[in-house]
Amino acid sequence: MRVITQHTTGGPEVLTIVEAPEPRPLPTEVLVRVRAIGLNPLEARLRAGEFPLIGPPPFVLGWDISGVVEQAQTGRFRPGDEVFGMPLFPRAARAYAEAVSAPALHLAPKPASLSHVEAAALPIVGLTAWQGLVDLGGVTEGDRVLVHGGGGGVGHVAIQIAKALGAHVTATAGRSKREFVEALGADEVIDYTAVDFAETVRDIDVALDTLGGDTAARSLPVLRPGGHLVTAVADDDVELAARFESAGMRFSGIAVDPDPVALRGLVTLVEQGELRVHVQETFPFERVADAHRLLDEGHLQGKLVLTI
Known part of the structure; x- marks a missing residue:
């Protein structure tokens, strides 16, 4: 699979797409084939080396995902289920990738009214x-x-x-x-x-x-x-x-965590028509550096999302 990694801290140009082995889900985890990745200002700060939340590079950024379950080591989801969430935060989830292994409790069924792009923009x-x-x-x-x-x-x-x-x-x-x-x-x-x-x-x-x-x-x-x-x-x-x-x-x-109760609360508001997430712009996976340049500028209206 392809992942976006960096071998040094710095500007958006340090983000590089490479080939990597697919993760293998552990018991209670699922393998998600990622369709969209939400971007957050925090990731721009980590990329730039402003603080070592996930240690020194090389590392793979990202937490917000939406996609389709491909393998399930748990009864909570089945292959083919559409899910979204913010797995593992603040530990590295390696979500800037085509596939992510995540604890099932850190994910929720994607509301039918949300596209993968909208769902990926919501978790954090x-x-x-x-x-x-x-x-x-x-x-x-x-x-x-x-x-x-x-x-x-x-x-x-x-x-x-x-x-x-x-x-x-x-x-x-x-x-x-x-x-x-x-x-x-x-x-x-x-x-x-x-x-x-x-x-x-x-x-x-x-x-x-x-x-x-x-x-x-x-x-x-x-x-x-x-x-x-x-x-x-x-x-x-x-x-x-x-x-x-x-x-x-x-x-x-607030030190946000991937609380499944809160995630279900968000799903309920979406399904009741009381919550929508605004995506200012989407970028293909290959243009992650361009997306990070916009993150660096600040003053966003809503969110930015990578698509795969």
């Missing part, structure tokens, strides 16, 4: 948003939720999950993404290029930070007493957590 962003808002944030009907970066991968899914939970949603987004974010169901959209959210937003129950920088710290005054800041990008900031706690607020960081 969907699980991050679900675990941030449902598991950690405990969002319930009537809560006021602030989603930072509402037009991005995690943000655009988080808006829809919060609305499905019955929350009033405020989202930050650039002017070019305003209509997109409104169409997702956001009750209020703040153009962060023109307005300082910290001066205009108040009484938020749960704020979800998907941006990083000083966004989490600047969210402190927008929370109601006892409010909760959940961050997907500053989860290890002990000093910042202490600031929130001393002010009577809650602070939580």
Whole structure:
């Protein structure tokens, strides 16, 4: 099979397609013939060597997949089943490949309403948003939720999950993404290029930070007493957590994991018509470097996906 590997860290040009043996599924695992691979900003940072989550190169990036079961060492799936998921994270899943061996519990049946491209775009962003808002944030009907970066991968899914939970949603987004974010169901959209959210937003129950920088710290005054800041990008900031706690607020960081319960929750929302994933652009497997160049530029609307 073909895999996309790299022998050194660096720019998109270090990504190389090579031939490799197909993986053999262990008991409780399935071999998935991959049809589409979701790309995430994290993978661009790993490629560039910003931090050693999966060790030094050579390595194969990727976690988000959608495809067809080819071999099954478990009764959960049969050959021919269409599945999707985020196997093994944060360990290397080697998903930039034509075939992936994955624990069956880390996969779910692909909803019939989603193409393989759409399904591959959903796992990491969907699980991050679900675990941030449902598991950690405990969002319930009537809560006021602030989603930072509402037009991005995690943000655009988080808006829809919060609305499905019955929350009033405020989202930050650039002017070019305003209509997109409104169409997702956001009750209020703040153009962060023109307005300082910290001066205009108040009484938020749960704020979800998907941006990083000083966004989490600047969210402190927008929370109601006892409010909760959940961050997907500053989860290890002990000093910042202490600031929130001393002010009577809650602070939580998300370290997303391939939770089968949350994955089934996402499937349910999709099947109920309450969740869709937006794919900005698809690239054939052979153009992975071009896809990573776009990842490096940032400011994406939704997700990028490789197709096989």
